Amino acid sequence: MRLLASLHEPADLADAVRDPHRSLSRHELLGEASALAAELDGAQTVAVHATPTVGTVVAITAALLRGVKAVPVPPDAGEVERAHILRDSGAELMLTDEPGDTYGIESLPITRPRRPGTPPAEPAAGEAALVLYTSGTTGPPKGVVLSRAALAADLDALAEVWQWTAGDTLVHGLPLFHVHGLVLGVLGPLRLGSRLAHTGRPTPQLYAATRGTMYFGVPTVWSRVCAAPAEARELRAARLLVSGSAPLPVTVFDDLRALTGQAPIERYGMTETLITVSTRADGERRPGHVGLPVPGVETRLTDVRDGMGHLQVRGRTLFDGYLNQPPRADDWYATGDVATIGPDGWHRIVGRASTDLIKSGGYRVGAGEVEDALLLHPAVREAAVVGVPHPDLGEQITAYVVADPVRPEDLSAFVAERLAAHKRPRVVHLVDELPRNAMGKVQKAALKHG
Template sequence: MRLLRALHDPADDERAVATPGTTLSRHDLLGRAAALAAELRGVPMAAVHAVPGAPTVVAVTAGLLAGVPIVPVPPDAGDVERAHILRDSGAAVMLSDDPEAAGQSGLPVVPVSGPGRGTVPAEPDAGAPALVLYTSGTTGAPKGVVLSRRAIAAGLDALAEAWQWTAGDTLVHGLPLYHVHGLVLGVLGALRTGSRLVHTGRPTPQAYAQAGGSLYFGVPTVWSRVCAASQEARALRGARLLVSGSAPLPVPVFDDLAALTGHAPVERYGMTETLITVSARADGERRAGHVGLPVAGVETRLAGDSGEPLTADGATIGQLEVRGATLFDGYLRPDGTAAAPLTADGWFRTGDVATIGADGWHRIVGRASTDLIKTGGYRVGAGEVEDALLAHPAVREAAVIGTPHPDLGEQVTAFVVADGRPDPGELAAFVAARLAAHKRPRVVRLVAELPRNAMGKVQKARLKA
């Protein structure tokens, strides 16, 4: 079966992709991509200058048609990051309409936009690599994650079922086109389900309000800004589903979004290596601070520090492990320094810590390296403390980490962006009144902003430093 099956439907030539300044029907997109695919014949790996627009959609589609693995390169990547991705991946060409990309990449540049139309090649093998996506590199140099066509299809079909995502939807987002969220879900998902795609260029509240979609994707920063623009937020009442991912959605933002739009957002969880594995359902309950249940074809479990199985009781915090059809094929060039990503019985160690309730609902505590704080013999999840801080009327943002303490091992330390200058002791007491005493921050630091990456995730390693 074709990966981008909706793209090949001759009975449906409606608008497929709309980006600022460009609208493509399925017929146009298929023709342009097929012509570019012919130029890629024999290329082992192709990089794409992943600007937020139609050229990236055409280039990625062409690679998938040709069976050539695609490496998306962030358009704002620094020289060192770009050079590492291109060298490590072994990309032979750069697909781009930007003349400056030639000098930046050092590779032969193949223009994306051309007048020709080509013959659609035969569908590549389902097990063939489709994408090589580079991780954020929080534990060293970014690693290339190899995703097969089969894994992408399984992941998108599971989400289509969970979110009741159909060809009748119009998907709206303005996310970067070099990550799972914006590219795999936000572009390939539309070309597989047949839904229309409106990419807004930037994910502003105004652009979202004007798009008239039924299905919206955003990261917590996007939804926080939507909530701050109440008129634009209310314009989303006509939508069917609002989906949040890539980072935990703060409970106050969940509540505000539900109140303003009439839609409690669907949260989901995944990684580059696993695609989306856990999600709330379109026709089911949504719980603030929780990401839902495993999607079709995925299993999850909790393990202790020594790999022992842990109880799914909603309170026990453990390392989250997953297995299923959505897992990656491996790293392009394993460095041999990190712990093996797979257990002996085939489960992927996510590196995240979570709780799983008796009813199967998952709550992600965060990364084991930064969000599980071991203090005085207790295990404290940073997210729970952050949610408590965000309930304070003066607190706009909060990030909690463990820092060294001579007696406790680690102490709970909070970095807070707040209106005015609330007393740090008052904030610690505010948490202590809501959570167990050992979970209160012993140190509260008021800061002007929190360091974030392009997807809105707080970079806690920088806070630790």
């Protein structure tokens, strides 16, 4: 199947893909990627040093054209993580323009003079396309195997939900080794025919200086955009502002709407499922909620108590299984997230069952609800809530807060005035910053065990 359908269209598109230093037309990208693909003959799996550049787009495109599994490697991966990914994936080549240790694997330059190649025949829909490594609660990262069919199904579903067309220009500065930045942010434009402008880094200044119709960001990005009002107002001409990878605080939602004139689109997904739930471009945008299942996806809650349950999903967008492990045995995939689903089908993600469902004094408390209450306080800029073992309560609700000068006991009282008293944080730690990963998600395990 032609996963990257737009590359084969007869009409060229100038500046189809660009970063701050380089741009390629659609035909130039196809020519460069096809030439590189010819040098992958015989390989089954290749690693890609996934810098936020056009070079990474060329490398991933080459692998997909050739039918070789592509394994993006984070450019900031430490020695142990990089060695694990290369060893576990069985990658035979490292596609990279960066000098460095490839741990015994042959390297192949992405960018060097080559005659434009002829596009190879793309493989069947069921063939594996990407192996994305994702960390769990225990053990080293696992390789998530995503098929061409799953990628195509998800991108086509989002094209419908977001009214995403070839007339759009997507702007983002996200990493190119995750679903958000790579699958949505690169393969989306290459399948649907829109332009991609990657800003290198997701700063308010770079977003404001780059004209587009769609902008992708994680909550940290949008929070920083709102903290730069002049830059935020430059996004008023955009058609969609999309937030994902972590819950968007209601305060940021409201600030973004006030500054840009439109409420953001929120969506929900995982590496294993791709994007399964989203707000529609032509529908309501409800703060604190991620919308409805996308076409081809079903959801359900299990173990429902107090309106909250464990979210499971099934559909065409799900992964094949974890690399080097038995294939999935059940159509339904347990996400590990706790959610609510309203009578109208709207989903709200409470958080991870392992870290965001706190069992305190016989009550089940969603960390996200407490975080939202804390963020209503004018002094609070960021908040993360976890459950800490407690001899009497089972778990004690504990908050880590980045804030202007304020007394911790005042924040606890503030929450108690807005939620049930048992939901107030018993302990509030004032910190300079919250630990986050490359996608801006707060690393709550570091807070609980640090």
